[in-house]
Amino acid sequence: MANKLEVANLKAWFGGSQALHDINLVLPERAVTAIIGPSGCGKSTFIRCLNRMHEVVAGTRVAGQVLLDGQDIYGPGVDPVQIRGRIGMVFQRPNPFPTMSIFDNVAAGLKLNGIRPSRDELHAIVEQSLRQAALWDEVKNSLHASGVSISGGQQQRLCIARTLAVAPEVVLMDEPCSALDPIATTKIEALIHELRERYTIVIVTHSMQQAARVSDFTAFMYLGRLVEFGVTQKLFTAPEKKETEDYITGRFG
Amino acid sequence: MTVHTDRQYEEELVDLRQRILTMGGLVEKQIANAVQALVTRDRTLAEATIGKDHEVNALDVAIDDLCLRLLALRQPAGRDLRFITTALKITTDLERIGDRAVSISERAIELGTEPPLKPYIDIPRMAEISLTMLRQSLDAFVREDAELALAVCRSDDEVDTLNGQIFRELLSYMIEDPKAITRAMRVLFVSKYLERIADHATNIGEMVVFMAKGKSIRHLDTIPPEV
Numbered sequence: 001m002a003n004k005l006e007v008a009n010l011k012a013w014f015g016g017s018q019a020l021h022d023i024n025l026v027l028p029e030r031a032v033t034a035i036i037g038p039s040g041c042g043k044s045t046f047i048r049c050l051n052r053m054h055e056v057v058a059g060t061r062v063a064g065q066v067l068l069d070g071q072d073i074y075g076p077g078v079d080p081v082q083i084r085g086r087i088g089m090v091f092q093r094p095n096p097f098p099t100m101s102i103f104d105n106v107a108a109g110l111k112l113n114g115i116r117p118s119r120d121e122l123h124a125i126v127e128q129s130l131r132q133a134a135l136w137d138e139v140k141n142s143l144h145a146s147g148v149s150i151s152g153g154q155q156q157r158l159c160i161a162r163t164l165a166v167a168p169e170v171v172l173m174d175e176p177c178s179a180l181d182p183i184a185t186t187k188i189e190a191l192i193h194e195l196r197e198r199y200t201i202v203i204v205t206h207s208m209q210q211a212a213r214v215s216d217f218t219a220f221m222y223l224g225r226l227v228e229f230g231v232t233q234k235l236f237t238a239p240e241k242k243e244t245e246d247y248i249t250g251r252f253g
Numbered sequence: 254m255t256v257h258t259d260r261q262y263e264e265e266l267v268d269l270r271q272r273i274l275t276m277g278g279l280v281e282k283q284i285a286n287a288v289q290a291l292v293t294r295d296r297t298l299a300e301a302t303i304g305k306d307h308e309v310n311a312l313d314v315a316i317d318d319l320c321l322r323l324l325a326l327r328q329p330a331g332r333d334l335r336f337i338t339t340a341l342k343i344t345t346d347l348e349r350i351g352d353r354a355v356s357i358s359e360r361a362i363e364l365g366t367e368p369p370l371k372p373y374i375d376i377p378r379m380a381e382i383s384l385t386m387l388r389q390s391l392d393a394f395v396r397e398d399a400e401l402a403l404a405v406c407r408s409d410d411e412v413d414t415l416n417g418q419i420f421r422e423l424l425s426y427m428i429e430d431p432k433a434i435t436r437a438m439r440v441l442f443v444s445k446y447l448e449r450i451a452d453h454a455t456n457i458g459e460m461v462v463f464m465a466k467g468k469s470i471r472h473l474d475t476i477p478p479e480v
Contacts, residue, residue, distance in 0.1 A: 209328055236330045238467020248330040250262065251255040 004029035004144065004170060004200040005050060010052055010064035012045050021224045023064070027170075027217075032192060032201045033036065034215035036208055038252060042224040044205045047172045051087035052080040053184045068170070085113045092175040094155035096147030097164070103138050105147040105158055106130060109166040125165055132198075133161035134191045149201035153184025160191065164199075171195065173203040179211065189214050208248055212236050220244045256280045262327055269319055269340055270395060273347075275311040277391040281384055283309065283354035284325065284343065284450060288380040290362035291443060292373045299358040309351035332464075335351050339464040344452040353446040360439045370426065370436040379415045379447045382408065386454035388393070399465040399480050405458035406476045412451035419444040426453060 005027040012020040020042050027033050035043040048054040049062055052073060066073045073083045084145060088109075096105045106126045110117065117125060126143075130136040135157040139150065147158060163171060173192075177185040192201060192214045205211050211218050212232060219229040220243070228235065229246045239245050246252055257263035283302055290299035320341040323329060329337055364370075386405050393402035423437040423444075459471045466480045 208330065212330070237334055239331055245331045247257050249333045250258050252258060 001028040001031060003027065004069065005202075006065075006067040006070075007050075008065040008067070010046070010049060010066060011062070012042075012049055013061040014045075014057070015059045020049065020226050023226050025219060025226055025229055027202060029198060029200050030196060030198070031216040032196045032203060032214055033217040033219060035202065035204045035219050035221060036206075036210035036211050036247075037221035037227075039195040039206075040246070041221045043221050044174050045224075046221065047089075047174060047202055047204055050170070050172055051084050051089055053084070053089065055080070081113070085166050086161035086168055087170040087172060088166065089165055089172040089174065090156070090160050090176050090252045093179050094152055094159050096155050096158050098146065098148045100147050101144045102130075102147050102150070102158060103143040104166050106161045109162050113166050115166065126161075129161040130158075132164050132195065133157045134194070135161055135188065151184070153180050153187060156180060156184070156188060157191065160188075164195075167201065170202065173201065175204055175206060178206060185210070206235070220247060222247070265319070265323060265327075266336065269316070269323065269337070272312065272316050273340055273343055274317065274391060274395060276309065276316065276344065278386065279305075279309055279312065280350045280354070281387055281405060282291065283393050284357070284384055284387075285352055287354040287357035287361065288377060289449075290358055291364065292377060293367045294361070294369070296362055296365050299361040302358040303355050305348045306351055306355050309348060313344050313348040313351075316340065320344075331401070335467065339394070339460045342460055343457050346396065346456050350450050352451050353450055355444050357443050360443050363438050364436060367436055370433055370440060375415055375419050376421075376440070376447070377420070379412060380445065382412050382415070383447050383450040383454065386451050387410070389458075390454045390457035390461065393461045397461070397465040399462045402458040402461035402465070403470075403476060403480065406455050406462075406470075409451050409455045412448055416444050416448040 003026045007023055007027070008027045010020055010023040011018060023046060035046060037043050045054060050066055054060050054062055062074065064074075068083070068086065072078070073087075079159075097108060100108060103126055106129050107122055110122070110125065113133065124171075127136060135154060138154060139145075139158075142149075148155065150158065152184065160171075160176075177188050180188065189210065192203065195201060196216070215232045217229065218232045218235045220227045220235065220239075220241075222243055228239055228241045230240070235244065235246060239248065257266070263353055283305060286298055286302045289295065290302060320337050323337050327333070386408050387399055390405045392398070393405065420441060423441050426433045427437045459469075462468065462470050462480055470477055470480065
């Protein structure tokens, strides 16, 4: 399995407080890596550093390297917008553009990235993205309805379709199911399972069961540091570090 | 050991550990009584031992229920997962040991109706070693002590050797006097039961190593010196 992303000595700050301390981690290609850890451990900050989203907040700073296929995304002359096209992100709460139709929501990413396909091509991309997000059958007859007229679970899959439309290589998901009910969660998890054939996926989740269900690898973070990274089954049955064991068994102080 | 944030969960795990110990203690007593009934030709004790087996079975069912409930409702991970799955497997071995106490008692009753073949010397020794193995395997379980568990696994050879010795001795009795065959066969069965008990204790020892260290040592040709 090739490495898609290599993180070396990654540090991040919010003003004077350091949120990440020397993270070193390799994310294998076409696999799902889950990031777990208690609130405030830096998991969201970590994945936001992976597509240069951390720096968009005023007063923040990043140091270290994040190599995408060997190229440092923090290197000189690298365009963060282009990086965000290759490394897409799905957020905690479904956030379709409320004034746009389902169709336009999916097409929006293309326009923002300056991609101007022909009408037929655009239709093909929208359909393909909705199919990949396992939403097509549910919305194909209402593509021009508002993006917020569908259920929360459907909205989240719409956001995934919007992310996939720009053909990213890596998909980052920041607690994508925390606002969804168990059935919608199951659908997103099944979708993650299918998407891993094509994409490298990094998912931040508060649910350890979810991490165990969907991921191939799991990273446990605590207080801004990476405590343990390993094959998911191993990490959830016999982890190496005591802190990991305490956390996954619910013995955290 | 760090305590669970969820106190009820912690109490359920303590309860599970306690029940395994109760079952282990009961099974140990059952074997000791069965062997005593055999050696002292005590039919009453043999029958009482057989009559008590249902208590072992009831504990087996209750522990299984508790394990299933913990798995379903707590979705355990890490050491809790290893502890609960180990408990689930240990009860099966303990229940089988309980059945061996019944078998030994049955042979004791049968042998008690016939004149003694010979004084029992190796059988009580074998029983003592097997019971020590059982006790230590359960101590290792409670203390999560992989070293002690490995020591239990190593003792198994001693019991196997004694079993072979008893077999050869009884064989010579049978060759000498065909009228002794029925009795000799019954004693031989008892020897085999005790040998099986040591095997069950070894199974428990192997599972405890997995529980404590997260590494399986089962079905290896040789027992590793350490884990």
